[in-house]
Amino acid sequence: DIQMTQSPSSLSASVGDRITITCQASQDIRNYLNWYQQKPGKAPKVLIHDASNLETGVPSRFSGSGSGTDFTLTISSLQPEDFATYYCQQYDSVPIFTFGPGTIVD
């Protein structure tokens, strides 16, 4: 089974900050990684697919990078609407999927 970890588990930031969240896979998953944003009481929303491709409509302040086992999600200038929980999700083992434990940005 492919296990996903994220760090940090939570971080405190301010509007305008540049923040980076990391996601690590237990084995090589190529670039088969997505990032989701979840706000309280809402379903997750895909932000980035295939490690670095921005989903349509997602602001360009979000970016993703990485391949193999190490990935990052960066928000270049944090906005008030970006305070949320962020999850990575691998699909290298498709049709089996695994999510990371999440990073709370508050």
Add this chain to the structure above:
Amino acid sequence: QLLLQESGPGLVKPSETLSLTCTVSGGSISSSNHYWGWIRQSPGRRLEWIGNVYYRGNTFFNPSLKSRLTLSVDTSENHFSLKLSSVTAADTAVYYCARLRWEQFHADFDYWGQGILVTVSS
């Protein structure tokens, strides 16, 4: 705009079967590039993929839930369903239905329902 809506009981007794339905509107469930799936989120917030079903009935399950899980699809009603048997308190979670966009070299959950809280308790 594609919409997904979960429905079913919010309270299930231990050892009984949890049954949920996801109704799809604004699009057809009989789409060649899409599977339909279930994901749950425990009170501790971890997201757990449950399984996926294709409109032709093909299914894929989380190995940890496979022995208790049934997924089905009804194309005439444009909905798909989940049954999880022998539930325990550990199955208490918010259950989401979602569309899996699955193409060569790419797979993500691009549309989600709002989620339904299911509590397992006597």
